[in-house]
Amino acid sequence: MTAFENDLTLALGPRVSFDPEVLAAYDHDLGEMPRVLTALFACTPQAVAVPRDAAEVAAVLGIAQKYRLPVTPRGQATSGYGGAVPVKAGLVLDVSEMTRVLHIDQAAGTVDVEPGAVWNVLSRELAAHGLDNRITPTSAPSSTVGGWFAMGGVGIGSMQYGSIADAVLEIDVASLDGSITTYRGRDMEPFHQTCGILGVITRLRLACRPATAMRACGALLPSPESLAACLADLRAGRPPYSLSIQSAGYMRLRAQAEGGQAPAESGFLIVAAYPADAPGNSFLAEASARHGGRCVDERVAAHDWENRFYPMRIKKNGPSLLVGEVYLPVAAFPAAWREIEAAVPGELGLEAVATADGRLAMLIYIPDDAKSLLYPLRMPKAMIPLAVAKRHGGSAYSPGLWFARQAKELFGPPKYREVVEMKKRLDPLGLLNPGKITGANVFGLPGFEVSSLIGLAGTLAAPVSRRLAYHRRDLA
Amino acid sequence: MTDTAAPTAAAQMDLTGELIYAMDTCARCGFCKTVCTTYPFGGGFEPLSPRAKVHYLKEVLAGRAELSPAWVDRMYQCTTCERCAEVCQTSIPLVHLWEAARAALVTAGLGPMPAHKKIREFVEKWGNPYGEPSENQALWMLPEHKPAESAELMLFGGCTASYRMPPMLRNGASILQHCDIPYVFAAGKEVCCASPFLRTGQNEVAAKLIRTNLELFAELGVKRIVSPCGGCSKTLKYDYPKWAKKLGLPFTAEVVHFSEMYAGLIKDGRIKPGRVPDMTVTYHDPCHVGRSQGLYDQPRAILAAIPGVRLVEMENVRQSARCCGAGGGVKANYPAMAGEIAKKRVNEALETGAQTLVTMCPFCQTSFDTAIKELGAPIGLIGVDELLLRAIAP
Numbered sequence: 086m087t088a089f090e091n092d093l094t095l096a097l098g099p100r101v102s103f104d105p106e107v108l109a110a111y112d113h114d115l116g117e118m119p120r121v122l123t124a125l126f127a128c129t130p131q132a133v134a135v136p137r138d139a140a141e142v143a144a145v146l147g148i149a150q151k152y153r154l155p156v157t158p159r160g161q162a163t164s165g166y167g168g169a170v171p172v173k174a175g176l177v178l179d180v181s182e183m184t185r186v187l188h189i190d191q192a193a194g195t196v197d198v199e200p201g202a203v204w205n206v207l208s209r210e211l212a213a214h215g216l217d218n219r220i221t222p223t224s225a226p227s228s229t230v231g232g233w234f235a236m237g238g239v240g241i242g243s244m245q246y247g248s249i250a251d252a253v254l255e256i257d258v259a260s261l262d263g264s265i266t267t268y269r270g271r272d273m274e275p276f277h278q279t280c281g282i283l284g285v286i287t288r289l290r291l292a293c294r295p296a297t298a299m300r301a302c303g304a305l306l307p308s309p310e311s312l313a314a315c316l317a318d319l320r321a322g323r324p325p326y327s328l329s330i331q332s333a334g335y336m337r338l339r340a341q342a343e344g345g346q347a348p349a350e351s352g353f354l355i356v357a358a359y360p361a362d363a364p365g366n367s368f369l370a371e372a373s374a375r376h377g378g379r380c381v382d383e384r385v386a387a388h389d390w391e392n393r394f395y396p397m398r399i400k401k402n403g404p405s406l407l408v409g410e411v412y413l414p415v416a417a418f419p420a421a422w423r424e425i426e427a428a429v430p431g432e433l434g435l436e437a438v439a440t441a442d443g444r445l446a447m448l449i450y451i452p453d454d455a456k457s458l459l460y461p462l463r464m465p466k467a468m469i470p471l472a473v474a475k476r477h478g479g480s481a482y483s484p485g486l487w488f489a490r491q492a493k494e495l496f497g498p499p500k501y502r503e504v505v506e507m508k509k510r511l512d513p514l515g516l517l518n519p520g521k522i523t524g525a526n527v528f529g530l531p532g533f534e535v536s537s538l539i540g541l542a543g544t545l546a547a548p549v550s551r552r553l554a555y556h557r558r559d560l561a
Numbered sequence: 562m563t564d565t566a567a568p569t570a571a572a573q574m575d576l577t578g579e580l581i582y583a584m585d586t587c588a589r590c591g592f593c594k595t596v597c598t599t600y601p602f603g604g605g606f607e608p609l610s611p612r613a614k615v616h617y618l619k620e621v622l623a624g625r626a627e628l629s630p631a632w633v634d635r636m637y638q639c640t641t642c643e644r645c646a647e648v649c650q651t652s653i654p655l656v657h658l659w660e661a662a663r664a665a666l667v668t669a670g671l672g673p674m675p676a677h678k679k680i681r682e683f684v685e686k687w688g689n690p691y692g693e694p695s696e697n698q699a700l701w702m703l704p705e706h707k708p709a710e711s712a713e714l715m716l717f718g719g720c721t722a723s724y725r726m727p728p729m730l731r732n733g734a735s736i737l738q739h740c741d742i743p744y745v746f747a748a749g750k751e752v753c754c755a756s757p758f759l760r761t762g763q764n765e766v767a768a769k770l771i772r773t774n775l776e777l778f779a780e781l782g783v784k785r786i787v788s789p790c791g792g793c794s795k796t797l798k799y800d801y802p803k804w805a806k807k808l809g810l811p812f813t814a815e816v817v818h819f820s821e822m823y824a825g826l827i828k829d830g831r832i833k834p835g836r837v838p839d840m841t842v843t844y845h846d847p848c849h850v851g852r853s854q855g856l857y858d859q860p861r862a863i864l865a866a867i868p869g870v871r872l873v874e875m876e877n878v879r880q881s882a883r884c885c886g887a888g889g890g891v892k893a894n895y896p897a898m899a900g901e902i903a904k905k906r907v908n909e910a911l912e913t914g915a916q917t918l919v920t921m922c923p924f925c926q927t928s929f930d931t932a933i934k935e936l937g938a939p940i941g942l943i944g945v946d947e948l949l950l951r952a953i954a955p
Contacts, residue, residue: 110607115589122564135605161591168851182605203595209876227591314724342651387883396589397588438639558582558864 089152093132093176093381096144100135100182106522108133111177116165117405117485119461124522125527125535126172133177138199139257139265139287142178145363146285148262149176155519156261159279160201165408166485168236168280172520176212178285189214194293197252200231200286210287216293219246231286237278237483239438239446241393242294243360244320244328250277252291258284260511275504278496280485283507284319299326299358299400302366302375303386305349309419312353312377315351316415316439318375325357328439329389332422333502335434335450338399348385352378356389392554396436397450404558405455407463409470412444413479421477425449428469428547431554446482447474453555465550468543489524489536576661578763581622584658586651587615593645594656597639598884599891602898609635610925611645611655620664633671636662637835638898641760641889645850647880659889663762677761684766688752688773689720699748701727704873706734712743715783715814719923720753726923729789732946733819739953740831741810744787756792759800761890768808771801775810785815787822789946791849792888793921794818798854818850820921823949824859827866834870834952843873843904843915844945845929846882847922860945867952873913883909885925892928894900905934917941919948 086094093101102108112128123438127215131154138140145161149156154416155175162169171177184198188206190196191214196206208218220242222228225542233258239248246252255269260278265287268276276283306312312330319325331339331354333347340347348354355373359365370380392398400406413421425434449470453463471481471491481491508515508523576584594600594610603609614636615769620626635820639659646655666672671682680690688695700721702708708716716737720727737744758767758828778786798816805812826832844864849857857879864872877883886892886902907929910918918933918940920926929942 089756102604102632106629107606107608109620109626110613113589113616133606160593162589163591179605179607206595210813224590227595282936394592397590398652400588401651454585531946 087153089148089391090132092148092151093134093145093440096148097134097136097141100137103131104197105156109178109528110161112170114162114165114167114169116167116487117455118167119455119464121461122535122539124475126525127174128170128172129174130171130177133179135179135182137182140272142287143259143263143265145176145178146259146261149516152392153514155515156285157236157518158285160202160229160235161227163228163232164483164485166236166483167487168483168485168518168521169232170486172525173485175516176185180285181229183287186210189216191215191242191353192319194295195290196293197288197290198230199230199288202230204230204233206229211293213339215296217253217293217296218417219292220249223394226394230291234277234289235279235281235286236485240328241438243438243440243446244324244476245326245441246294250274253277253289254292254368255290256286257288259287260284261516264491271302274500275507278483279504280518282518282522283504283511284517290322292357299390300361300365300381301356301358301386301390302369302383303348303354303356303377303381304375305352305354305381306373306378307352308377309353309422311378313357313415314356314376314417314526315372315378317443318372319357319368320415320439320443322372324441325359325365325368327358328444329352329393330435330437330439331356332433332435335399335436338432338434338452342398342401348381354381354385354389356386358390399434399450399452402432402528402557403452403454405453405460407453409449409469410482411447411465411470411474411479412482413441413447413477415443415445415475417477417479418445420475421479424473424476425470428473429466429551443522452557454558457555459553460544463550463553463555465543465546468540469547471542482549483535484536486521486525487536487539489522490534491536492522573843576622576658576665578695580654580658580661583651583653584615586620587612587653588650588832590614592648592650596648596881598640598644598646598886599819599898600904602638602831602901609638609799615653615658620789626673627664628669631670632928633666634674636666637672637674637734637761637890638895639889640886640891640899640902642848644884647852657777660760662761663760664764665762667762671706673763673890674894676872677757677763677890677936680757681763681766684753684758684770685813689724690753690757691720691724693724693758695749698723699746700735701734701950706731706738708734708746710745711782713784714742714744714747715778715781715786716746717754717786717788718746718751719788719791719793721792721923721927722789725927729923729944730740731925731952732944733787733789735768735950736823736832736946737951738871740826745763745781745783747777747781753798754793755800756796757893759796768804771804772808772810773842775801775805776810778814779811779848783814785817786917787819789818789819789921789923790849791818791853792824795849795853807892817919818854818856819946820856820859820863822944823946824862827863832949832953834949836920837948837952839869839871840917841871841873841915842917842919842948843875843910844878845875845885845910845918845920845925846879847920848882848884848888849926850922851882852880863945863949864919865938866880869947870948873914875909877909885928887924887928892924900932901933907932907936907940913937915940917943919943919945921945
């Protein structure tokens with residue numbers, strides 16, 4: 086046993102592993118990246134540590150600093166941006182066992198949790214106190230509170246409550262020197278969406294909402310223009326708690342996966358969730374009717390709401406999916422969507438959530454097969470929505486590893502500068518989650534930054550990839 | 562022509578194309594991990610999670626991973642409770658996958674685990690996994706029990722009920738007689754339903770057992786089979802038709818769990834439960850009765866029909882019910898883990914404040930019996946059948 090292994094074992098006992106078979110399970114996240122890409126990095130860690138509390142996180146970071154070992158923090162790895170995937174081996178710090186609810190302040194409507202707390206489990210615990218999460222990701226049955234803050238994003242409830250950053254009031258962050266510091270308000274921002282490159286979050290205080298039952302209602306809009314206009318009306322007038330959108334292609338893919346019938350063969354489905362005691366159906370009926378839409382059967386909306394955590398059902402049609410994920414201003418949706426549809430021929434499904442600040446977080450799904458030899462050549466299709474979105478005032482959704490070069494634009498130059506400066510100060514050796522946000526150089530070669538290369542390859546290969554049709558695997 | 566790459570290494574696993582496709586749809590979302598019964602016993606490390614097992618199997622199929630003893634062990638640390646399959650985003654039939662993988666491990670000489678080999682020895686010698694002489698199979702019967710020589714209905718005792726939980730069969734037979742329903746019981750002829758062997762991948766011995774029982778059913782000419790056991794009824798209902806086809810034997814009998822029969826008899830007015838002393842109960846959904854067969858309402862309908870019984874539900878019920886820890890060969894090979902799982906469920910029952918924990922499966926009942934004793938838990942334990950019999954007994 087090396088000195089590093091010995092120190093880690095002394096600190097965490099059986100909750101540290103150096104077993105290659107165990108380590109191999111940490112070399113990926115939700116994304117199905119081609120091996121040709123992951124082979125460029127040392128994705129398999131040398132050790133995995135599973136701390137139980139903040140003190141153990143700090144102890145592990147101290148050991149990493151002592152032995153100059155890279156550290157990759159990890160929640161449940163339910164994002165596909167590579168944020169929880171090591172690129173320089175080192176140590177994976179898996180906080181998914183740190184799940185305690187530390188304190189619920191019913192009067193203040195806040196909850197303090199450890200970073201590994203799972204959203205839906207937390208929701209059940211809060212219910213006993215008359216509270217609920219303001220927003221949750223669609224991966225809420227498994228994803229962690231700390232993980233979502235570290236990756237950033239919007240989800241269910243974002244029409245009323247904004248992004249995860251808006252729901253977090255305070256965080257504790259463990260540093261490489263073993264200290265733990267509390268950050269509030271604006272001071273938290275550098276830690277938001279930066280994948281733990283500045284420290285490991287050990288506690289979060291969340292603002293909660295009163296636990297009120299929600300009722301979903303739905304409407305069909307005939308065109309991207311009518312959809313955008315309807316969304317603008319709802320936002321200006323009676324914004325729902327949550328609002329999701331599906332294209333006809335998504336409805337079709339979902340119906341195929343569920344063995345049912347799609348609610349419509351063209352247009353867009355809006356599903357809005359209002360508090361059960363509000364006349365949400367009338368709000369939506371009025372807004373949609375003004376733009377040539379019509380309400381759908383309550384059961385359609387209820388089914389969609391009940392299955393809000395299952396957007397990936399459509400993967401049954403793959404067996405893999407190419408996914409493009411972008412933010413886009415609602416007003417730009419009609420033109421951008423027509424461009425995306427024209428640029429990506431074949432099966433295509435859009436699922437989106439609307440946010441309080443007038444944007445859409447769009448997921449564009451393209452069925453494919455990661456086992457296919459042509460999969461790497463078809464992958465650039467997933468980059469097309471980002472290129473289109475950027476032309477229309479949109480942006481990438483999250484940087485992580487694979488989109489690190491988008492960080493500056495996504496964060497804005499001031500935040501990006503602040504993050505880079507803090508990185509130099511807090512982690513001069515670059516041990517904390519290397520390669521994320523600031524970029525990972527292929528083979529350590531300066532100028533060969535992976536997300537830039539992906540972007541370049543995507544641009545060059547897109548004209549070819551869009552012509553490569555995928556034919557579903559024949560099971561027979 | 563397909564552009565799919567061929568696996569480079571060993572087709573060490575003989576899995577069907579359908580299962581391989583299903584594995585490829587894994588979204589790696591980890592919903593399975595958060596509900597897995599045995600994952601908490603893996604030290605917090607990813608490999609014991611269902612999603613990691615799927616990933617590993619894919620790696621083996623692609624020739625990038627080896628079937629190591631540690632992984633074989635992990636593949637057997639699963640109670641086949643089906644909670645993973647219940648929450649799977651892409652509806653992967655995960656328990657079928659685990660069973661197919663275990664069968665492949667057995668074929669490759671890497672499985673099953675030692676305790677499973679032992680029960681195989683027992684079943685090959687005695688026809689049951691407990692090593693009990695078959696003449697003991699009818700010891701549960703009371704003098705008043707009079708099975709028919711011939712009847713459309715067969716009472717399939719199952720090994721656990723017959724040899725370890727006889728009250729369950731006694732109650733069943735008594736209720737059938739109360740309703741004047743003739744039944745046959747093939748004392749000494751019925752062999753293990755094969756569930757423990759199908760779940761642990763020992764398909765060769767399973768096939769022999771299934772053949773014996775299928776021939777027995779044909780000989781008796783039964784049209785309906787009822788069993789008190791979740792495992793037996795699941796196996797007879799879902800596995801036997803497939804195996805009958807494979808073995809080229811006829812099997813047309815309808816299979817029901819006793820909960821279905823009792824609920825039907827109550828609905829038809831043939832059972833009119835009387836009042837029992839007031840009691841608050843909480844019901845545990847056995848995995849192989851609930852998730853496997855979808856029988857959630859029937860046991861609750863029985864309880865609701867008994868005046869004096871008040872049902873309070875646990876936090877995790879119906880599709881989300883926790884497992885008792887006994888299934889999938891876990892209790893045989895990992896008894897400590899199984900015991901801890903059972904205690905977790907008993908503690909959940911205690912949180913309801915119920916006086917009594919009720920269930921409808923001999924595996925669950927024996928597991929809880931031990932857990933309650935070890936915990937010194939202030940809660941009673943009784944089968945739904947026992948409660949029903951008390952309510953109809955003169």
